[in-house]
Amino acid sequence: AQSVTQPDIHITVSEGASLELRCNYSYGATPYLFWYVQSPGQGLQLLLKYFSGDTLVQGIKGFEAEFKRSQSSFNLRKPSVHWSDAAEYFCAVGARTGTASKLTFGTGTRLQVTL
């Protein structure tokens, strides 16, 4: 069965600083990987996705993530954080079940941005 680990429960960065959120996955085949963001009191928004091909994927809001098969990782990065990026970030791995997909989420990383 697939699983996702996000080692950092809470990260604090200064506005303008760079950010890296860690994600490790366990999956028997080629993984489909995702990062979602959840702002307080809101639903989840898809930031970016990896299916195959280029291991560096670009997403919305200036985020990018790099897939490293050898390390079973899919870390999220942003070169310069804005105060509005403060939110909960979830990494997920997807598995196909018929005509649906089952996303298995990590436990999330809360990002706090200081001014």
Next chain:
Amino acid sequence: DTAVSQTPKYLVTQMGNDKSIKCEQNLGHDTMYWYKQDSKKFLKIMFSYNNKELIINETVPNRFSPKSPDKAHLNLHINSLELGDSAVYFCASSQGLGRTTYEQYFGPGTRLTVT
């Protein structure tokens, strides 16, 4: 124009009651999901329907019964509510075709509090 909407946003009820949460999507998707997010923000899939057919049914108490009257709607009915049912319930949808199946769009969530 809201893509995935849920009603109600908040639901406070007593143990033993029966309640329903409604979800509607106007994205033209044919696959819909229910997720439960517990107090520690852990997200877990509960059910998935594709065009009114149950596809995913995780280990969920049979007090929870999803119903899909058409592919744009997926409701969740909960009987005999328990304290442990308190959580945020998210509805999501995707297009059940190829890789787009994995791109799930989430609703804003329904916070259920059982007292």
